[in-house]
Amino acid sequence: MFKAPRGTSDILPQEKAYWKYIEEKAVYLCQLYGYQPLNTPVFEDYQLFAHIAPDGADIIKEMYVFEDRSGQKLALTAEGTAPICRAYLEHGLFNLPQPVKLYYIIPAFRYERPQAGRYRQHHQLGCEAIGDADPVLDAEVIELMYRFLSSLGLSELLIEINSIGCRQCQPGYVEALKKYYSTYRDRLCPDCKVRLARNPLRLLDCKEVSCQEIITGAPKITDYLCSECQTHFQSVQKYLTELGISYQLNHKLVRGLDYYTRTVFEVKPEGKGVQIALGGGGRYDNLIEELGGKPTPAVGFAAGIERIIIALKNQNVIVPTLPKPVAYVACLGTQAKLEATKLVSRLRHQGIAAIQATGDKSLKSQLRQANSLDVKYTVIIGEKEVANETAVLRDMSSGEQKTVPFNEIASLLEKR
């Protein structure tokens, strides 16, 4: 038997209720904040993603890479920001009034070992504000992300923010960090030894107990920010405070992707359950330039839909059920079936969701099915009804029935 590939899953109708709920909220809020939808393809030129992280980085190694028949090297979309920036450049969106504000809901693919909240195919809702360095946008994006999650009914959300500086000031900090760490070299965990050489900022993110002590004494990046970055970061915080968004500074928060500059942030649920980030993001003022555009500041976030669903379930948030059919049309006999077929078609033409009984079931079993479909009404057409051109209309919750002419059924149901 075939199975869905590892780390992927089918989204069954019941689960789809969560998706619909989340997507509708996302679309509503994004347009409310002035973000417009933009969809990028499921695969891209492999090189596009080379800019999001250094060569040996996990996210690069985890990409689904393949060649098409022409020999072009492609990759399944690993994250949303680089493709959006590609589209921004490709379609000359820099000619629009800046910032250009875009959102997307896309699948993302990474070849990882699956676990709770981590899949080989997952879906991200992302928002990007491109073309403006104003710290008010950093705050807007954080507010939008927070509002999105809390309006879904999630509570106990913790926002953490940090600034990781810019091309001017970050190298100085990295040097200081390296210098500090070099004195502890032999006490580091194996992962951190690699980090020290490859991506020193990530040293701060280590969860190994033995490394915690070292992290505690490490220099803080916020002490090394240039005055511009410092001002920017302070403004972001001021705006957040004014907006009533509570946040926590976390000078150890660095984020994995290479393109981030200045503001970085994450949201995760506090309390019980898995403590995974539901979303995160930050400013990426260098990415567009690296992709071949003019220097263009930008800021954005991405949230993981599957993780949000996990959090909704953890917090027992009730989501609306998917719409149910209104009417079930039961019939007895060949003539009646013909009339039922026509009636169902007519109901559907009028926008009334209707289900026709199929097969040759007893009335009892037809009603059982109607019951389990949770319809409001069952229409019953038997031989008597065919002769009189009527049907029995049964209200499924009260059990009340009345006989009505064929041509009145649709309008009768429409009114209710």
Add this chain to the structure above:
RNA sequence: GUGGGCGUAGCCCAGUGGUUAAGGCGCCAGGUUGUGGCCCUGGAGAUCGUGGGUUCAAAUCCCACCGCUCACCCCA
């Protein structure tokens, strides 16, 4: 990539060496004329993850593989 836990029907699961693998949910049918939900009765549905080994005998013990799951790593 590293480490733990687990694989018995669509789902939840009992069964730790010995006759036709038990139960619940769900599904299907019936409980006298053409009426659902509750109840009752019956039925269908299982290569006991796969392959090998031990044994007179394996769902049960051993090994390998595969899969699921959780944690680490990393990330949404």
